[in-house]
């Protein structure tokens with residue numbers, strides 16, 4: 001069966017992820033390749049509803065495990081409804097955050113540990129990204145890029161939380177060196193783009209059929 005390519009983009013809040021997502025989309029569009037862009041938490045009608053509960057600044061009493069399970073529930077729907085079918089059609093799926101966000105934010109940030117990986121194994125099954133771009137930027141730097149009045153419930157967490165999340169990402173990079181491609185996100189936008197495009201060339205070569 002033909003299978004597309006699954007790309008996820010990860011990183012702490014304010015790491016410049018959105019700018020580079022636009023560059024990744026452009027890379028494939030310029031090659032006239034069929035892409036599906038989607039994001040987490042959300043990407044489906046059910047997922048967007050779950051997202052609005054999770055990110056609501058009025059839900060400050062949310063239990064951490066409940067939060068992790070809501071993310072995993074949104075992800076299960078996302079995989080079943082959008083990601084898996086698109087990959088089966090041979091599309092390039094570009095996803096703004098995926099399972100690594102849960103491991104970093106809920107596993108390391110909320111300190112729920114391995115439980116997060118286990119519930120997400122149920123949510124995603126075999127649907128693991130082929131390549132994950134990790135925007136590496138110290139969260140104390142990234143934070144200043146987000147306007148205070150635009151911060152959601154997770155972004156308002158204390159510095160220590162964001163440092164734990166970032167360390168979680170660095171652990172993931174070490175654990176999955178073949179899948180996760182770390183990028184120095186303190187470079188200029190163009191230098192970051194060059195790093196990403198170089199990796200994308202390599203990915204396309206490796207799946208050339």
Ligand code: TYD
Nearest residue numbers: 013014040041071097098101102105154155
């Ligand atoms: P989002 O609004 O997409 O922000 P960003 O533009 O930084 O990606 O993400 C919302 C927040 O949700 C963000 O702080 C990361 C967090 N998050 C988790 O904690 N766990 C998850 O599994 C996902 C997907 C996101």
